[in-house]
Amino acid sequence: MEVVDIHASCDAEFIAEVEAESSQRIAECYQCGNCTAGCPFTFAYDIPVSQIMRLLQAGQKRRLLTCKSIWLCATCESCTTRCPNNIDVARIMDVLRHLARREGYAAERNVKVFWDAFLDSVEKHGRSFELGILAAYIAKTGRFWPDLGLGPKILPKGKLGFKPHPIQGKKQVAEIFRRFREISRS
Amino acid sequence: MSVYAYYPGCSGLGTSIEYDISTRAVCQALGLALADVPDWSCCGATPAHTVDHLLSSALAARNLAQAEDLDVQALITPCPSCLTNLKTAMHRMSDRDFRGKVNKLLDRPVRRDLPVKSVLQVLVEDVGPEELASRLPGKPLAGLKLAPYYGCIMNRPPELMRFDDHEHPTAMDRLMQTLGAEVVPFPLKVECCGASFGVARKDITARLSAKLLETAQDLGAHAMVTACPLCHMNLDLRQGQAASVAGRQFRIPVFYYTQLIAVALRLPQDAIGLSKLCVSPNSAFKAMRKALRP
Ligand code: SF4
Numbered sequence: 001m002e003v004v005d006i007h008a009s010c011d012a013e014f015i016a017e018v019e020a021e022s023s024q025r026i027a028e029c030y031q032c033g034n035c036t037a038g039c040p041f042t043f044a045y046d047i048p049v050s051q052i053m054r055l056l057q058a059g060q061k062r063r064l065l066t067c068k069s070i071w072l073c074a075t076c077e078s079c080t081t082r083c084p085n086n087i088d089v090a091r092i093m094d095v096l097r098h099l100a101r102r103e104g105y106a107a108e109r110n111v112k113v114f115w116d117a118f119l120d121s122v123e124k125h126g127r128s129f130e131l132g133i134l135a136a137y138i139a140k141t142g143r144f145w146p147d148l149g150l151g152p153k154i155l156p157k158g159k160l161g162f163k164p165h166p167i168q169g170k171k172q173v174a175e176i177f178r179r180f181r182e183i184s185r186s
Numbered sequence: 187m188s189v190y191a192y193y194p195g196c197s198g199l200g201t202s203i204e205y206d207i208s209t210r211a212v213c214q215a216l217g218l219a220l221a222d223v224p225d226w227s228c229c230g231a232t233p234a235h236t237v238d239h240l241l242s243s244a245l246a247a248r249n250l251a252q253a254e255d256l257d258v259q260a261l262i263t264p265c266p267s268c269l270t271n272l273k274t275a276m277h278r279m280s281d282r283d284f285r286g287k288v289n290k291l292l293d294r295p296v297r298r299d300l301p302v303k304s305v306l307q308v309l310v311e312d313v314g315p316e317e318l319a320s321r322l323p324g325k326p327l328a329g330l331k332l333a334p335y336y337g338c339i340m341n342r343p344p345e346l347m348r349f350d351d352h353e354h355p356t357a358m359d360r361l362m363q364t365l366g367a368e369v370v371p372f373p374l375k376v377e378c379c380g381a382s383f384g385v386a387r388k389d390i391t392a393r394l395s396a397k398l399l400e401t402a403q404d405l406g407a408h409a410m411v412t413a414c415p416l417c418h419m420n421l422d423l424r425q426g427q428a429a430s431v432a433g434r435q436f437r438i439p440v441f442y443y444t445q446l447i448a449v450a451l452r453l454p455q456d457a458i459g460l461s462k463l464c465v466s467p468n469s470a471f472k473a474m475r476k477a478l479r480p
């Protein structure tokens with residue numbers, strides 16, 4: 001069992017930050033475990049979601065921002081829907097990965113690379129371009145066509161466009177990203 | 187005729203093109219006019235909200251602003267992921283402070299509060315099973331056994347989605363029963379299929395999808411029916427990956443519910459897009475015909 005000295009290592013500022021960004025009250029969690037029981041990703045998590053809530057109450061910033069679970073949460077909303085205290089747990093998971101990003105952590109790097117490739121595509125074209133996203137993912141992870149077996153299944157279906165679908169307002173979309181980065185820096 | 191602003195979503199142009207085609211055809215056949223959101227852009231999907239909630243709301247909100255040019259009562263979308271993003275953005279913008287911040291990221295601010303709904307909700311509430319039944323030649327899908335799979339976010343969280351039941355949804359069940367199909371009691375209606383981890387962690391996606399496919403097969407379903415492009419991709423395109431994890435063969439066609447409505451309405455083949463499915467749907471229709479023979 002892991003022993004945490006919460007007096008020595010509790011980061012109260014971190015708790016306040018998560019509460020402010022998620023609009024949730026962390027102390028309301030009474031550790032019933034309902035969220036973990038319904039979480040479909042518990043088998044793949046390094047820390048189950050109810051334990052994430054407990055570590056959060058104990059202000060264990062580094063432990064949380066470096067864990068894998070926050071990158072594997074699918075925002076399925078099961079925890080949020082079933083929490084008896086109406087805590088929006090999925091929103092807290094989202095906020096934890098926002099903070100992890102800002103501090104430069106990504107314990108599941110490939111997941112982050114995929115999401116980044118997706119957003120780059122949207123920033124460039126205004127819409128997501130599936131083949132372009134895969135190509136960018138392959139280039140950044142060095143994984144050669146991770147879904148090699150799927151090519152013969154999907155290509156003959158003529159569903160994957162070989163060109164993006166740019167929109168007229170793609171500059172407006174790029175501006176959203178630019179302004180967002182600007183206010184995030186200030 | 188009711189007119190709705192229609193948001194197809196990016197996958198509707200690619201991997202879920204058959205969902206888009208059949209949705210448009212079914213809406214037209216049932217008297218729902220769709221006006222595409224002019225020059226719509228990506229709603230941000232999953233990746234945007236994992237980066238920041240202001241960014242994801244702004245990406246979704248650009249489309250809400252674009253829809254304001256249309257004379258419509260609601261904006262509808264077939265995709266649950268787009269639905270969640272659009273609804274979440276609208277909901278969070280009820281906070282004036284947040285709305286101001288979102289509008290600052292946009293060229294064109296959001297002014298109206300347009301209701302956002304799924305196509306499924308509109309088909310069930312504004313058309314309804316009785317009206318649908320009146321347009322059908324009898325019970326065209328009698329004999330077909332379906333496992334209805336809703337996915338995790340179509341109805342969750344309930345305070346936001348405000349439609350159907352969040353643990354035991356029945357909207358698709360009712361539509362499929364109206365077509366004459368038999369709906370098996372599928373216990374994993376709202377379990378997660380592995381969502382968008384198919385590329386970065388396909389081991390996880392395969393394991394979660396395998397559980398759904400196994401259960402559907404063990405319940406004797408001839409096919410699964412879904413309302414989500416991502417679920418569909420994991421269950422149909424990635425069915426082979428799920429099979430290797432499960433260590434057993436799957437041969438389960440996975441339909442979009444709009445495709446089955448289109449089949450029942452006898453719409454033309456190119457309005458249904460059955461040839462776009464990776465797992466051939468023939469076995470399901472064969473089983474259906476066999477079940478009808480005395
Ligand atoms: S369901 Fe809610 S109260 Fe129970 S452990 Fe999870 S977060 Fe805490």
Ligand code: SF4
Pocket residue numbers: 035038039040041049072073074075076077078079080089090093
């Ligand atoms: S939202 Fe995330 S943490 Fe919550 S149940 Fe779903 S996968 Fe687990």
